[in-house]
Amino acid sequence: MATEFTVRGSYSAFQRPERGTVHVKLSFEGPQPKPVYDRVVADLETVQTSVKALHDPSQGPVTWWSTTHVRTWAQRPWNQDGKQLPLVHHASVGVEVKFRDFVALGRWVSQHVSSTRGFSVDGVVWALTESNRQDLERSVRTRAVQDAARRAQEYAEALGLGPVRPVAIADAGMLGEGLHPAGGGGGAPFARMAAAKDSGGAELELSPEDIEVSSQVDARFVVG
Template identity: 45%
Template sequence: MGPVSTEITVQGHFTAWIPAERATVSIVVGFDGPERSSVLSSVTAAVQTVTSSIAPLHDPQDGPVTWWSSDRIRVWAQRPWNTEGKQLAPVHHASIAVSVKFKDFDALAEWLTEAATVPGVQVSGIEWALTQARRTSVTTEVRSRAVKGAADKARVFAQAIGASDVRAVAISDPGMLGVRSTADTTSPATMRAAASTGSGGGDRVLDFTPEDIEVSVSVDARFEAS
């Protein structure tokens, strides 16, 4: 009779934190008022000011702006009610969303500081990300380390029961070996931008301090130890 083997099923996990390489800022230009034509005119003028400031910065390869877009104008009206329950005259609304992707974060801060002073502009948020090439290479490395982590864990388990020979028989994404586990995740880029102003009477400049981007992978693995 040959040596008795023991089945070991483990999960490997690895996380890397990578500095962001791109930042996409989203803004909305919007106005409201009693006259539809006036509202439309105000939005059109403000968007023209914003897009005119983007154009000189746009270069798909060198940046600082690598891409930008604007949505179609949205126009709607509503009739509000006063505190006495009376419906008032219509209020007209118009807005346009604009997204701008930067590779230079200093340029982003400078541009957004100026854009925020344009009447009607509101900052919706900033999404931080890696380039696709960088994300692919990092994910490959993280997956490899997750597998190595699973193998190291299996060897520790085997040593604890006196087994010295450990052989991998299956490696998969989480949940595919018939065991319940957390899902394989390569997390979307999530960053926090902190806006602050300098002291004194100088020009206001927004200071964005991005956190690193988390890239995380889990794998399930099955081994035989004897």
């Protein structure tokens, strides 16, 4: 009679990020709509000019960038005494810039933080290149399968049985009917600019964490 083992294998790998996409917001507010809008548009032009000077899809330091449409709105705030204040007009636009050179990223952010009023950084998303991520994912999945096989064999040896033979393998959580994958993909982490070092007007120094890529698999083995 065959003895069956169902196990879960896992593996994680870490690699230094190769790209950093900085998420920027340009915003302004004031009592009149046109000056507010014009100020954001002028700031956007300044930022776009600086990005274009760095943009080179193959060599960098900027490999890709994009902007959203300028958004405008107005609201009438209240003061602490419950009195409604005059109308305040707002305008904002988002900019995303992908860097392959992190020194250049820090220099670019420092430049605009000190010189572009309304410039703020929402954060930086660190990532690998698509090609290297796929290679790493392939390696991690292989190691996860090997981990599952090792676990099953250890169970078999603990029972005094022989070599195990695989009969099924699936993403974690998929070996039962109606089940769904349990996850395990290592997404690019979101690192706030608090991970940077800034000392009295010096250029921003970024300290991104390693990218984690992980995989989990469920497998069924038999002996006999």
